[in-house]
Amino acid sequence: KQEVTQIPAALSVPEGENLVLNCSFTDSAIYNLQWFRQDPGKGLTSLLLIQSSQREQTSGRLNASLDKSSGRSTLYIAASQPGDSATYLCAVKPGANNLFFGTGTRLTVIP
Amino acid sequence: KAGVTQTPRYLIKTRGQQVTLSCSPISGHRSVSWYQQTPGQGLQFLFEYFSETQRNKGNFPGRFSGRQFSNSRSEMNVSTLELGDSALYLCASSLGDRGVGEQYFGPGTRLTVT
Numbered sequence: 001k002q003e004v005t006q007i008p009a010a011l012s013v014p015e016g017e018n019l020v021l022n023c024s025f026t027d028s029a030i031y032n033l034q035w036f037r038q039d040p041g042k043g044l045t046s047l048l049l050i051q052s053s054q055r056e057q058t059s060g061r062l063n064a065s066l067d068k069s070s071g072r073s074t075l076y077i078a079a080s081q082p083g084d085s086a087t088y089l090c091a092v093k094p095g096a097n098n099l100f101f102g103t104g105t106r107l108t109v110i111p
Numbered sequence: 112k113a114g115v116t117q118t119p120r121y122l123i124k125t126r127g128q129q130v131t132l133s134c135s136p137i138s139g140h141r142s143v144s145w146y147q148q149t150p151g152q153g154l155q156f157l158f159e160y161f162s163e164t165q166r167n168k169g170n171f172p173g174r175f176s177g178r179q180f181s182n183s184r185s186e187m188n189v190s191t192l193e194l195g196d197s198a199l200y201l202c203a204s205s206l207g208d209r210g211v212g213e214q215y216f217g218p219g220t221r222l223t224v225t
């Protein structure tokens with residue numbers, strides 16, 4: 001069974017700092033990996049989708065990488081802002097099945 | 112283009128009752144998936160529908176059921192509610208079959224069982 005782990009569980013950084021969130025998964029046979037953001041009590045906002053054949057995707061200040069063979073992905077956030085404070089979730093899709101989610105990293109950006 | 116919508120946004124029910132939640136996917140999306148989110152278990156997959164057919168089902172008891180209509184709107188039903196069913200229920204839509212492609216989530220329905 002696919003298991004997804006996110007480290008750290010929580011992270012506090014001062015505004016303007018660059019940061020990296022980590023995601024690891026046990027089964028490298030995935031179709032794609034998606035990063036989401038969740039604000040308290042709200043739904044999930046899709047940030048980046050990386051197909052299994054891709055190595056990275058970029059959107060604005062966000063860059064996500066995928067190393068399928070080692071079962072790892074990172075989400076890089078440049079020049080963090082207080083508005084980036086949220087829980088970040090990664091999810092992998094094994095084949096045509098449902099998404100398997102990590103437990104998330106709660107990010108706090110301190111003004 | 113409107114996003115995924117879910118109704119109602121909040122519900123309070125008592126044990127033993129049943130509840131129906133609704134999800135309208137993004138226009139043109141034919142795949143709808145449902146997830147349950149709790150503090151203890153995180154996000155867990157309930158079921159997935161495509162073109163009115165259930166394609167995949169998670170490890171939940173038979174009290175949890177769903178369906179999809181010809182316009183791709185989906186409903187999920189929970190019968191004989193238990194306290195442990197209190198959760199945020201999220202639905203997601205995607206363009207392709209089996210949820211292929213980017214998944215877009217709705218704001219969720221917060222269910223409280225007392």
